[in-house]
Amino acid sequence: EADIYQTPRYLVIGTGKKITLECSQTMGHDKMYWYQQDPGMELHLIHYSYGVNSTEKGDLSSESTVSRIRTEHFPLTLESARPSHTSQYLCASSELGRNTEAFFGQGTRLTVV
Amino acid sequence: SQQGEEDPQALSIQEGENATMNCSYKTSINNLQWYRQNSGRGLVHLILIRSNEREKHSGRLRVTLDTSKKSSSLLITASRAADTASYFCGWATTDSWGKLQFGAGTQVVVTP
Numbered sequence: 001e002a003d004i005y006q007t008p009r010y011l012v013i014g015t016g017k018k019i020t021l022e023c024s025q026t027m028g029h030d031k032m033y034w035y036q037q038d039p040g041m042e043l044h045l046i047h048y049s050y051g052v053n054s055t056e057k058g059d060l061s062s063e064s065t066v067s068r069i070r071t072e073h074f075p076l077t078l079e080s081a082r083p084s085h086t087s088q089y090l091c092a093s094s095e096l097g098r099n100t101e102a103f104f105g106q107g108t109r110l111t112v113v
Numbered sequence: 114s115q116q117g118e119e120d121p122q123a124l125s126i127q128e129g130e131n132a133t134m135n136c137s138y139k140t141s142i143n144n145l146q147w148y149r150q151n152s153g154r155g156l157v158h159l160i161l162i163r164s165n166e167r168e169k170h171s172g173r174l175r176v177t178l179d180t181s182k183k184s185s186s187l188l189i190t191a192s193r194a195a196d197t198a199s200y201f202c203g204w205a206t207t208d209s210w211g212k213l214q215f216g217a218g219t220q221v222v223v224t225p
Contacts, residue, residue, distance in 0.1 A: 006155075033212070033213060035215070041199055041201075041217055041218040041220070042215070042216070042217040042218065043156075043201065043215040043218075045212060045213070045214055045215075048210070048212050050210055056210065056212075058212070059116065059214065090155055090156070092155075092156070092213070094213070098143040098144070098205065098211055099143060099144045099161060099163055099205070101146060101158040101161055102146075102148075102156075102158065102203070102213055103158070104148075104155030104156040104157070105155050106154055106155045107153070107154065107155050109153075
């Protein structure tokens with residue numbers, strides 16, 4: 001089992017609410033990622049980080065924001081949730097290096113009503 | 114997908130048969146990785162092949178990589194019902210950050 005945790009597993013929330021999806025890992029990994037997964041399965045990279053105070057936007061434009069104040073913690077925030085944000089969000093981490101595998105959390109299924 | 118594709122999108126086979134799925138990507142890569150996802154769960158790493166490797170084996174898995182064609186294949190031999198899952202290829206780009214991107218996945222159903 002990978003030591004990377006996402007909370008909550010499921011979240012149903014009303015439009016306009018602010019939400020934060022939590023992701024924590026205990027492996028000391030420098031790289032961390034957030035992916036958005038469509039119902040049709042494709043994973044889209046929305047944010048990534050290569051260490052504390054380092055964050056970059058991914059290939060899919062997202063209204064969410066992230067922070068990396070501690071190595072083990074990489075939360076994702078939506079200031080004002082909309083139904084279009086309904087999706088599965090997956091967090092992952094890996095060691096710094098060119099040929100390293102990623103470890104994934106169990107995901108957060110977000111539904112905005 | 115703008116970054117790559119996998120085919121087939123879905124595959125249904127019987128136990129004991131082999132399952133083959135293909136992946137194409139569009140960028141320069143350091144490595145290509147295959148992952149498995151059970152319904153509603155996170156991805157689990159299966160195998161990594163480096164850009165200077167052409168073939169790699171791990172148990173019942175065989176992966177090939179053709180960097181000239183920017184493509185890879187995953188073969189699962191002697192499939193079992195427990196192999197039922199979605200399979201994703203991911204590639205680590207050669208830019209300074211080496212971000213990991215994924216294709217759309219192949220849904221595999223293995224019937225007893």
